[in-house]
Amino acid sequence: xxxxxxxxxxxxxxxxxxxxxxxxxxxxxxxxxxxxxxxxxxxxxxxxxxxxxxxxxxxxxxxxxxxxxxxxxxxxxxxxxxxxxxxxxxxxxxxxxxxxxxxxxxxxxxxxxxxxxxxxxxxxxxxxxxxxxxxxxxxxxxxxxxxxxxxxxxxxxxxxxxxxxxxxxxxxxxxxxxxxxxxxxxxxxxxxxxxxxxxxxxxxxxxxxxxxxxxxxxxxxxxxxxxxxxxxxxxxxxxxxxxxxxxxxxxxxxxxxxxxxxxxxxxx
Numbered sequence: 096x097x098x099x100x101x102x103x104x105x106x107x108x109x110x111x112x113x114x115x116x117x118x119x120x121x122x123x124x125x126x127x128x129x130x131x132x133x134x135x136x137x138x139x140x141x142x143x144x145x146x147x148x149x150x151x152x153x154x155x156x157x158x159x160x161x162x163x164x165x166x167x168x169x170x171x172x173x174x175x176x177x178x179x180x181x182x183x184x185x186x187x188x189x190x191x192x193x194x195x196x197x198x199x200x201x202x203x204x205x206x207x208x209x210x211x212x213x214x215x216x217x218x219x220x221x222x223x224x225x226x227x228x229x230x231x232x233x234x235x236x237x238x239x240x241x242x243x244x245x246x247x248x249x250x251x252x253x254x255x256x257x258x259x260x261x262x263x264x265x266x267x268x269x270x271x272x273x274x275x276x277x278x279x280x281x282x283x284x285x286x287x288x289x290x291x292x293x294x295x296x297x298x299x300x301x302x303x304x305x306x307x308x309x310x311x312x313x314x315x316x317x318x319x320x321x322x323x324x325x326x327x328x329x330x331x332x333x334x335x336x337x338x339x340x341x342x343x344x345x346x347x348x349x350x351x352x353x354x355x356x357x358x359x360x361x362x363x
Contacts, residue, residue: 102154109148118339120148121354122332126218131160133219134177135167147354165228171309174316181220181320185327188213192331195338200345204358207342211358214335220324227321232314239301239311252294253318255287256326 098104106127108120115123127150131137141160142152167173191213194206229250236246295315302308339358343350 099154104142104152104154104157105145106142106150106152107148115148116336116351116353117147118350118353118355119336121356122214122218123222124148124150125355126215127222129215130219130222131164133216134181134223135164137163161226164223164226165231168228168317169310169313171313171316174313174320178316178320181217181324184213184216185324185331188217188331188335192334192338195341200341203338203342203345207338208358210335210338211355214331215355217324217328217331220321221328224321224325227317235307235310235314236298239298239307249294249298250318252287252290253315254322255291255319256323257319258323258326 106124108115108123112119112123124144124147126133128140128142128144131139131141137160139156139160141156142150145151188210191206191210195203195210198206232250233243233246236249237243240246240249295311298311298315299308302311339353340350342348343353
C-alpha cells in the first residue's frame with residue numbers, strides 16, 4: 096500500500112510485483128476490491144480500479160471497512176463462520192482445478208471458469224493478511240503477558256497453518272520414509288505445534304474469566320486461519336496458473352494477454 100495522498104491510498108501491484116502477468120495483477124486487484132463482499136458480506140467495494148494492477152482506495156472507505164472488519168474479528172461466532180466459508184471456497188476451487196486436470200485440453204474451459212471464480216474469492220484472504228488488527232492484539236497480549244516481547248512471540252507462535260506449509264510439504268514429498276529431510280520436516284512441525292499450544296495456553300490463563308478471554312480465542316483462531324489461507328492460496332494459485340497455461344496452449348492464445356474477463360466471459 097502506498098502512502099496516503101489527497102485522501103487516497105493506492106495499491107500498486109505493477110510496482111510491487113513487476114514480473115507478474117496481467118492475469119495475476121487482475122486477480123489481485125479484483126480480489127482487493129471485492130474482499131469486503133467475499134469475507135464480510137459487505138457490498139461496499141474496497142476502492143476503484145484504475146487499471147489491472149492498480150487500485151485507488153478512499154481513506155474514509157479504508158477506515159470504515161477495516162474498522163468493521165476488526166470489530167467482526169473479535170466475534171468468535173463470526174470467525175468460526177469465516178473459517179468454514181473460506182475453507183469451502185478452497186475446497187471448491189481445488190475440485191474445479193482437479194476437473195481441469197482431468198479434462199481434455201480442448202474441454203478445460205468450463206472447469207477453468209469455475210476455478211477462476213473460486214480463486215478470486217480465495218485470493219481475498221491474501222488481501223486481508225495486512226488488514227488484521229495486529230496493533231490491538233499486540234497491546235492486548237502485552238497487557239496480559241507482561242511485555243511486548245512476549246506478546247510478539249505469542250503472536251508469531253499462533254501464526255501456524257493447520258497443515259504443513261508448502262516448504263515442509265515439499266520435503267515430505269521428495270524424501271522417502273525415514274529420510275533425514277522428512278524427519279526434519281516432521282520434528283519441526285511438532286515443535287511448532289508445541290510452541291503454539293504453549294503460548295495459546297499462556298494467553299488463555301492470563302486472560303482468566305475476564306472479557307479478554309473471547310478476544311484471545313478469536314485472535315488465535317484468526318491467526319491460524321490467516322496462515323492456513325495463505326498456504327493454501329499459494330498452492331491453488333500455482334495450480335491455477337498452470338491450468339491457464341494449458342488452456343492457452345491448446346487454444347493458441349498468449350497467456351501474457353489473458354485476464355479474468357477472458358476466462359469468466361466465455362462459455363466454450
